[in-house]
Amino acid sequence: MSYPPQPTLPWSTAGQGPVTYDAYSLPVNDNVNPYAFSVELNGSYFLQKGKMVAYYGDISFQGVGHGALDRLLGQQFNSPLHASDWVVAQGRGKMVLADRAFDLNSYDLDQGNLTVRSGNLLAFEPTLALKQSIIPGFLTLLGTGKFVAASNGPVHFMEPPVRVDPQALVGWADCPAPCHHYDHHYMQGVLGGLRRLTGLGGASGEEHQFEFVGAGQVLLQSSEALMPERSVGQVDAEPGVPGGGLPQQGYQGGHQGGGQQLPNLQVPGLGNLGDLGRRFGL
Amino acid sequence: MPFHKINGKMVEAPVQPGQRMFSQRGAMLGYRGEVSFTPNLTGGQGGVMSMIGRRVANEDTPLMTVEGRGTVLFGHGGHHVHVVDLVGDTLCVEADRLLAFDGTLQQSTLFMGSQGGVMGIVRGQVTGQGLFTTRLSGHGSVAVMAHGGVFELPITPGQPVHVDPQAYVAHRGEVTNRLSSALGWRDMIGRGSGEAFQLELSGQGTVYVQASEEKL
Amino acid sequence: MAQFRLQGSRVLAVDLAGDAVKARNGSMVAYTGQMTFKKLSGGGDGLRGMVTRRLTGEQMTVMEVQGKGTCFFAAQATEINLVRLNGETLFVEADNLLCTEAGLRTGTTFTGLNGMASGDGLFTTKVEGSGWAAVTSNGPAVILRVSQGMPLRVDPGAYVAHTGNLNRSLKSGAGWTTLMGEGGGEAVQAEFTGEGLVYVQPSEKITFGGDV
Incomplete structure (x- = not known):
């Protein structure tokens, strides 16, 4: 029997007092802390609704799709379904962005593309074009410029090949769009067949992943939801599975939840394997 | 591993x-690699007795077995994760907070505050703290979840540590625990969940406390 | 004297040598040594405070912690900001005040129609005197300075506290309505002018589950 190492009574490191910022000392297009991002505005910027927490200067906020800006928007927003969730900030000043105390990161694209979960995208420069991804619930940014995205916990980058839990996926860059992967063993045999039919019976919760192959980067977060429902072994309608468990109303229905988090709707009965074909519009 | x-x-x-x-x-x-995830209906090892223990404890923490060759990333619900490496000693952790652990570790269920006998159990039920914990011992790693991260407090003979049952995460070492009602707890009744009940840990070891009164 | 220090960013450790601090009810997560906990009614400013509290629905029940040893406080994994007061006044949303040294006076001020429109409404907790106060925020607070000619506008849901000689007024900026879509329907922003510091949290109250 060996005893565990004994921690000493913890002491905090000597604090050097809180840092205060003003309009001049706020960072220029950089993080203030891991959870707040400061934008120096001189022109226009696209923001998801309600993500601006404070600003200095002369800035106005316009809903996307409100008259005067429509021409600009026509070029940037190829995603009419999401337009109602966005505003345009215009003017000069510094503004601080934040989202539910999630970690924020900025990404610089140089003639690149990055696809990100719609609820995670916070803001982007108008030099970037926003398009709806073919994967429901995801948005693709194209071109050159900077954007800001939120994640639950720091973003972890992984190179393919890798399989990820749908909830943990923040987005991906460059690599081909993901495929769905179902655990082989899980679907085999009598029990597997039964599970497939009923969607019931001990599910590990991990029989379904997104699989990435090829060259690129995959962005992972700890989880999408802060306090999700605990899984009780049902396979259907996992949060984070685009359209998972939702009755499909045509393919355009891919956008849900006002661009915030995907709703966690539960449709009991059929497992999520049953509507596989329809879900992908195959 | x-x-x-x-x-x-x-x-x-x-x-x-x-x-x-x-x-x-x-x-x-x-x-990465070829890894399979199998639902574990019996909730790990421990057999029927453990099952009953869980049933009594109203603990429903479904586990899965992870096997194969590769590397796996674990995380859950955006909670902070703390890794404890056991070196032949014992870790007691609330089952809900177990994120992942080595299969080499022995597990069993125990009730915190059992020193209080039946009253202890009743108290546990009354307070809804559900202080049934999983005991892991042996050599291996355990990943534990906590709301807002954990900090460690040493427990040394003669220097017990009192913990809010809702902020309690886990403890390791030769530690006895006791649910006690705080001095002057009548004063606290106003809010129901003030500091009416405390978990007193004494002996030799470490207690892990989270930065929140929110149970997982 | 009570010694305030941070244990990580989300836990407040207070070393007590027989003296007392006031803390939000139920916020103790652990302690070593001997401690007694006593509920204080009304948050320490008597009947008037209680009445205003009743009116505002503020649930700032406060306990007094006294003893020898170290007491650890935390609140829903929120970040803790230590504020050292030297005679100035701290205005803080009641939900965000975690702990104060016994020597500090706390009270409720009526901020009238200039108050924050974020549920706590027209009343704000005022902390005066000399000593340490611990303020919580969902995510580490960004401290923004307001000075002459440099007004600041803040989302009321992200406002936590302020110190100094500040005027605040509610503005219903054009276009703000469209910005605020996220439930709650507070089509307002708070403008701060004067000289002082504003504590802003990187999240909004409405979306912070529970909010006590």
Whole structure:
């Protein structure tokens, strides 16, 4: 029997007092802390609704799709379904962005593309074009410029090949769009067949992943939801599975939840394997 | 196999043939290689008695067995993750907070505050604290979840530590525990969940406390 | 004297040597040594405070912690900001005040129609005197300075506290309505002018589950 190492009574490191910022000392297009991002505005910027927490200067906020800006928007927003969730900030000043105390990161694209979960995208420069991804619930940014995205916990980058839990996926860059992967063993045999039919019976919760192959980067977060429902072994309608468990109303229905988090709707009965074909519009 | 902490909310664990691991269902974030995840209806080892223990404790923490060859990333619900490496000693942790642990570890269920006998159990039920914990012992890694991260407090003979049952995460070492009602708890009745009940831990070891009064 | 220090960013450790601090009810997560906990009614400013509290629905029940040893406080994994007061006044949303040294006076001020429109409404907790106060925020607070000619506008849901000689007024900026879509329907922003510091949290109250 060996005893565990004994921690000493913890002491905090000597604090050097809180840092205060003003309009001049706020960072220029950089993080203030891991959870707040400061934008120096001189022109226009696209923001998801309600993500601006404070600003200095002369800035106005316009809903996307409100008259005067429509021409600009026509070029940037190829995603009419999401337009109602966005505003345009215009003017000069510094503004601080934040989202539910999630970690924020900025990404610089140089003639690149990055696809990100719609609820995670916070803001982007108008030099970037926003398009709806073919994967429901995801948005693709194209071109050159900077954007800001939120994640639950720091973003972890992984190179393919890798399989990820749908909830943990923040987005991906460059690599081909993901495929769905179902655990082989899980679907085999009598029990597997039964599970497939009923969607019931001990599910590990991990029989379904997104699989990435090829060259690129995959962005992972700890989880999408802060306090999700605990899984009780049902396979259907996992949060984070685009359209998972939702009755499909045509393919355009891919956008849900006002661009915030995907709703966690539960449709009991059929497992999520049953509507596989329809879900992908195959 | 030691767990490697990637950031505050994610751990990476290597999986090798013949060395299985258990994790909470739905806690896998991503993996490389060929790894299978099998639902574990009996809730790990421990057999029927353990099942009954769980039933009594109203504990429903579905586990899954992780086997194969590769590396797996674990995380859950955006909670902070803390890794404890056991070196032959014992860790007691609330089952809900177990994210993943080595299959080599022995597990059993115990009731915190059992020194209080029946009254202790009643108290546990009354307060809704559900202080049934899983006891893990042996050599291996355990990943534990906590709301807002954990801090460690040493427990030394003659210097007990009192913990809010809702902020209690886990403890290790030769530690006895007792649910006590705080002095002057009548004064606290106003809010129901003031500091009416406290968990007193004494002996030799460490207690892990989270930065929140929110149970997982 | 009570010694305030941070244990990580989300836990407040207070070393007590027989003296007392006031803390939000139920916020103790652990302690070593001997401690007694006593509920204080009304948050320490008598009947008037209680009445205003009743009116505002503020649930700032406060306890007094006294003893020898170290007491650890935390609140829903929120970040803790230590504020050292030297005679100035701290205005803080009641939900965000975690702990104060016994020597500090706390009270409720009526901020009238200039108050924050974020549920706590027209009343704000005022902390005066000399000593340490611990303020919580969902995510580490960004401290923004307001000075002459440099007004600041803040989302009321992200406002936590302020110190100094500040005027605040509610503005219903054009276009703000469209910005605020996220439930709650507070089509307002708070403008701060004067000289002082404003504590802003990187999240909004409405979306912070529970909010006590």
